[in-house]
Amino acid sequence: MVNKIWTFFIAIGIIFSLLSGNISTINNVILESAKSSLELMMQIFPVIALWLGITNIATNSGLLDILSLKLSIILGKLFPEVPKNHISLSYMASNMIANIFGLGSAATPFGLKAMSSLQELNENKKVASRSMITFTTINTSGLTVIPTTIIALRLLYGSTSPTITVLSSFIATLASTLAGIIIDRILARRYTNV
Amino acid sequence: MSNYIIPLMILGVVLYGFHKKIDIYDSFIDGVCESFKMIYTIFPNLIAMILSVNILIESGFLNWIIGFLGNIIQIPIEVLSLAIMRPISGNATLALLNNIYQKFGVDHYISLLASTIQGSTDTTFYVLALYYGSIGIKKTRYAFATSLFADAVGIITSFIICKILFFN
Numbered sequence: 488m489v490n491k492i493w494t495f496f497i498a499i500g501i502i503f504s505l506l507s508g509n510i511s512t513i514n515n516v517i518l519e520s521a522k523s524s525l526e527l528m529m530q531i532f533p534v535i536a537l538w539l540g541i542t543n544i545a546t547n548s549g550l551l552d553i554l555s556l557k558l559s560i561i562l563g564k565l566f567p568e569v570p571k572n573h574i575s576l577s578y579m580a581s582n583m584i585a586n587i588f589g590l591g592s593a594a595t596p597f598g599l600k601a602m603s604s605l606q607e608l609n610e611n612k613k614v615a616s617r618s619m620i621t622f623t624t625i626n627t628s629g630l631t632v633i634p635t636t637i638i639a640l641r642l643l644y645g646s647t648s649p650t651i652t653v654l655s656s657f658i659a660t661l662a663s664t665l666a667g668i669i670i671d672r673i674l675a676r677r678y679t680n681v
Numbered sequence: 682m683s684n685y686i687i688p689l690m691i692l693g694v695v696l697y698g699f700h701k702k703i704d705i706y707d708s709f710i711d712g713v714c715e716s717f718k719m720i721y722t723i724f725p726n727l728i729a730m731i732l733s734v735n736i737l738i739e740s741g742f743l744n745w746i747i748g749f750l751g752n753i754i755q756i757p758i759e760v761l762s763l764a765i766m767r768p769i770s771g772n773a774t775l776a777l778l779n780n781i782y783q784k785f786g787v788d789h790y791i792s793l794l795a796s797t798i799q800g801s802t803d804t805t806f807y808v809l810a811l812y813y814g815s816i817g818i819k820k821t822r823y824a825f826a827t828s829l830f831a832d833a834v835g836i837i838t839s840f841i842i843c844k845i846l847f848f849n
Contacts, residue, residue: 543712
């Protein structure tokens with residue numbers, strides 16, 4: 488899938504710009520992209536480093552185990568393949584909690600740790616497991632209660648009520664998360680039957 | 682409020698570790714060391730993803746699609762752009778949102794709708810490329826299908842809920 492999407496994006500983009508006479512822009516974009524990747528990297532690297540440090544204290548002290556014990560009842564239903572008390576449940580829970588409070592920067596390291604611990608359980612290391620897909624579906628559906636970026640931006644533009652869209656966003660994100668979980672269930676069943 | 686969460690969380694983690702008499706400092710250092718391994722797998726994926734997304738966006742192909750769809754679907758072109766860009770590029774959507782706020786005013790109905798869409802979903806392609814890339818998985822099976830379906834539902838719900846709450 489990644490191969491297809493990558494080829495599609497690049498091929499469509501370059502062919503379209505050839506046809507529309509926009510190719511000089513693309514020429515710049517190609518070189519700029521590598522630079523902006525490095526800049527993005529410089530932004531997220533320190534955050535990941537910091538949070539993995541903090542997380543490791545929580546892992547070694549057993550704090551994350553307590554969290555997973557409490558949440559394994561709920562998460563166990565969503566992730567039937569994952570054994571109870573497995574560390575990936577704690578990482579996934581921490582990722583979701585960070586997302587819910589709008590702490591995007593803290594969410595990513597937890598998410599990455601969750602993926603690598605789910606990979607330990609994965610039988611075929613080249614193919615996404617069912618649990619991974621359920622997790623990324625919930626993650627990309629953007630389950631958030633406090634969309635911090637939006638509130639900050641609305642404040643910046645002098646909104647009289649910067650938090651007015653919190654409720655509407657929450658309802659929309661709830662709908663998308665539920666829809667994601669349902670379609671994930673349906674497709675998971677279909678894929679195991681094939 | 683979110684100013685309190687992170688410091689308090691760190692305080693809690695450190696105090697609990699101290700209470701459990703583990704080697705807090707070494708745990709922290711070991712965790713940070715792990716980030717180098719992680720970055721090693723993330724960076725190539727970032728370059729690959731940003732390259733392809735930027736080529737697609739800057740080629741004007743998406744704008745062409747948006748212009749085409751704008752003739753069929755009767756919604757403001759700005760909101761349509763935002764909805765289509767949302768799963769593909771976080772930076773592009775933030776720029777679009779800024780434009781919408783400037784053009785209509787931050788408390789206009791269209792701005793509220795745009796804020797709701799922005800706040801209700803995530804940059805799907807980025808997250809999937811990053812998460813699966815970090816563990817070396819290319820065969821993502823139905824991961825894109827479920828995520829994009831959830832995004833679509835989120836965006837449609839945003840339209841409905843904003844009509845109910847904000848449209849007068």
